[in-house]
Amino acid sequence: MSTYKEVGVDIDAGEELVRRIRRSVRSTFTKNVLTDIGAFGAFYRAKFDGIRKPVLVSSVDGVGTKLKLAFMLNKHDTVGQDLVNHCVNDILVCGAKPLYFMDYFATGRLVPGVAEQVIAGFVKACKENDCSIVGGETAEMPGFYADGEYDLAGTIVGVVDESRIVNGRNIKKGDVLIALPSTGLHTNGYSLARSVLLQAYSLDRYVEDLKATLGEALMSIHRSYLKSILPLLSKRIVKGLAHITGGGIEGNTMRIIPKGLKLSIHWNAWERPPIFRLIQETGHVPEDDMRRTFNLGVGLVAVVAPKHVAQVLSVLRRKRETPFLMGEVVTA
Numbered sequence: 001m002s003t004y005k006e007v008g009v010d011i012d013a014g015e016e017l018v019r020r021i022r023r024s025v026r027s028t029f030t031k032n033v034l035t036d037i038g039a040f041g042a043f044y045r046a047k048f049d050g051i052r053k054p055v056l057v058s059s060v061d062g063v064g065t066k067l068k069l070a071f072m073l074n075k076h077d078t079v080g081q082d083l084v085n086h087c088v089n090d091i092l093v094c095g096a097k098p099l100y101f102m103d104y105f106a107t108g109r110l111v112p113g114v115a116e117q118v119i120a121g122f123v124k125a126c127k128e129n130d131c132s133i134v135g136g137e138t139a140e141m142p143g144f145y146a147d148g149e150y151d152l153a154g155t156i157v158g159v160v161d162e163s164r165i166v167n168g169r170n171i172k173k174g175d176v177l178i179a180l181p182s183t184g185l186h187t188n189g190y191s192l193a194r195s196v197l198l199q200a201y202s203l204d205r206y207v208e209d210l211k212a213t214l215g216e217a218l219m220s221i222h223r224s225y226l227k228s229i230l231p232l233l234s235k236r237i238v239k240g241l242a243h244i245t246g247g248g249i250e251g252n253t254m255r256i257i258p259k260g261l262k263l264s265i266h267w268n269a270w271e272r273p274p275i276f277r278l279i280q281e282t283g284h285v286p287e288d289d290m291r292r293t294f295n296l297g298v299g300l301v302a303v304v305a306p307k308h309v310a311q312v313l314s315v316l317r318r319k320r321e322t323p324f325l326m327g328e329v330v331t332a
Contacts, residue, residue, distance in 0.1 A: 014138055017112040021119045028126045028133045033100070035134070042134035044100055044157075053162035057096035060155045061086050065190040066219075071149055073203060073215050076114050079152060080121020082187050085224040086245070087156035088129045089300065092226055093241035093256075095166035095233055096158035098129050103136040107150035110140045118152065129226050131156070164233065168240030168256030168303065175239060176309050177253070177263065177327040180228065180316070182299030184220035184275055188246040189294040193218065196283030209274040217275050225300045228319040232302070237311060240303035244295040249326075251292060253301050257329065265327040273297045303329065 022037050034043035048054045063079050063086075070079050080103075088098050103122055105115055115138065126133050145151070160166075185193060201207065203215035210217040225243075232238045240256040250263055257263065276297065280290050290296065304312050309325070316323040 013110040013112055014140065017110065017115050017119075017138060020112060020116045021123075024120060024123045025133050028123055028131065030132050033132050033134055037135070039135070042100070042102065044132075044134055048159050051159065051161045054159050055096075055162045055165065056157055056159055057091045057094050058155065058157045059087050059090040060153060061090065061187075062151070062153045063187050065194065066185075066187055067150070067152065068194060069190070069203070069215065069218055073219065075215075075219060076117035077121050078219055078221050080118045080123075081125040082121075082222040083152055083154040084122055084125035084129065084131070084156075085222050086187050086243075087154050088125075088131065088158075088224050088226055089243040090245075091156060091158040092224075092229055093166065093243045093300070094160065095164050095241075096160040097230070098131040098156055098158040098226070100132045100134040100157055101126055102134060102155045104139070104153040105136065105150060106139040106141060106145065106152075108140070108142050108145035108147060110138065114150070118150075122154075125224070129224055164236065166233070166238060166241055169258065171239045171256065171258055171261065171303050171329055172305075173261060173329055173331055174306060175303050175329040176306055176325060177265070177329070178302045178304060178309065178312055178316075178323050179270065179298045179326040180225060180300040180302070180321055180323055181270075182244070182273075182295045182297055183223045184217060184273065186222035186245070186295055186299060190218075192283070192285070192289075192293055193279050196279050196285065200282050207274075207278065209278065223299060228316060228321050229300070229302075231315050231319070232312060235311075235315070237308040238302050238304055242301040242303075244298050244300060246293075248292045248294060249296060249298050249301065253303075256303070260332050261329050262332040263327055264330045266325075267291075269326045270297060270324055298326065301326070 032045040063082050201214045204213050206213050242253040244252050
């Protein structure tokens with residue numbers, strides 16, 4: 001006779017995980033969350049004060065092969081923050097504020113302590129982004145994932161007034177590109193970074209240029225830009241926003257540029273963080289590949305009219321940002 005536990009699925013471990021996370025997840029609830037953990041569906045009251053024509057904006061994403069480093073370092077408390085912040089940024093550049101987040105955690109054998117660390121990261125980031133965790137799914141699939149490994153995906157839903165959607169449609173020739181720095185690779189390019197760097201360095205090796213161990217530098221949290229960008233959205237002085245993820249600066253920013261226009265990027269306008277120089281020099285990675293794979297130190301790009309540049313820079317600096325001009329929009 002065989003049991004579910006004997007073939008690799010431990011229902012008790014799942015119940016233990018729920019017991020561990022219930023209080024922390026509840027701490028993200030707002031008055032609009034109507035259900036508790038464990039319901040078949042999550043209920044969220046669709047009441048948006050001050051929004052005349054609410055439009056829901058949603059996005060789904062993962063952390064990619066950055067997870068491989070989490071497994072190697074046995075460090076699981078930051079990848080949850082990476083995922084939430086990535087999703088927040090994706091809807092933020094559309095003009096939306098986050099409402100709620102849902103996760104999918106899949107593994108071969110559920111270790112409640114590991115999953116608890118991941119979810120603690122979700123909770124921390126959701127609190128920082130004024131966002132509720134309203135539900136999730138934990139899947140235990142023996143034989144599907146390597147021992148000690150898991151995968152993550154997250155879905156976020158936000159809201160924006162239809163009149164305040166940011167979509168880049170009004171971008172014109174001469175508009176200026178303003179960049180906000182990244183905190184490292186964020187959650188993209190790790191397959192190339194791991195292939196190059198782990199042949200030459202161990203994760204616990206201290207690298208003088210990085211002022212950190214390689215593992216610490218590579219696990220830098222994918223930051224959120226929400227608190228810095230919200231004041232610009234309220235002033236309606238930004239024509240377009242781009243979250244720089246896979247595809248690089250140009251690939252992502254062109255997603256919001258109207259037909260007939262293109263970007264003139266001043267690639268020497270900023271100093272690339274040392275981690276990118278280390279990757280390029282160690283792996284002899286071609287410049288074109290660096291530009292298409294990594295954010296190169298730019299996490300978000302705002303497109304603004306020339307007359308608003310000074311005001312945008314001032315607002316961002318008051319938020320303790322270090323923005324810089326990195327190019328302009330030109331005729332294709």
